[in-house]
Amino acid sequence: MAAGTAAVLAWAPGPAAAVGQATVAGTMALVxxxxxxAFNLLTVRHPTRSLFHRESLHHPNPLVATLAVVVLLGIIVEVDALHGFFTTIDLSLGQWLACVAVGSAILWAGELVQALLRARDRRRGGHGA
Incomplete structure (x- = not known):
């Protein structure tokens, strides 16, 4: 997570920030x-079951919590009146998508690990979900 956030901070467009000045890079790093x-919350809710398993819908609390976090994040970044308080700046759709793509890496890594654990359990004769 730290490496991905630092990479976005380093590669995001825009000038270097003065102290207390909002930048595209700083906002993208936060996002x-x-x-x-948020994706980590969805990944760790079960040790082996995929987020995309139908059982995930039977326990919607992590999904609802994640959606609430994303909505609040959108408000913090996109409502101009809050920019000064949170030291953020508006992002373009492409910048939002870049943040989602990098942030979702933990979900895909988690899904891969869970798939490997399920395969291991099947080989051992276990009951991995």
Missing amino acids: TFVFFQ
Whole structure:
């Protein structure tokens, strides 16, 4: 998570920030880190079951919590009146998508690990979900 956030901070467009000045890079780093945390919440809710398993819909609390976090993040970044308080700046759709793509890496890595654990359990004769 730290490496992905630092990479976005380093590669995001725009000038270097003065102290307390909002930048595209700083806002994108914040958004990326929040997406890392949100996707991580979805990944860790079960040790082997995929988020995309139908059982995930039977326990919607992590999905609802993640949606709430993303909505609040959107408000923090896109409502001009909040920019000064949170030191953020509006992002373009492409910048949002870049943050989601980088932040979702933890979800895809988690899904891969869970798939490997399920395969291991099947080989051992276990009951991995």
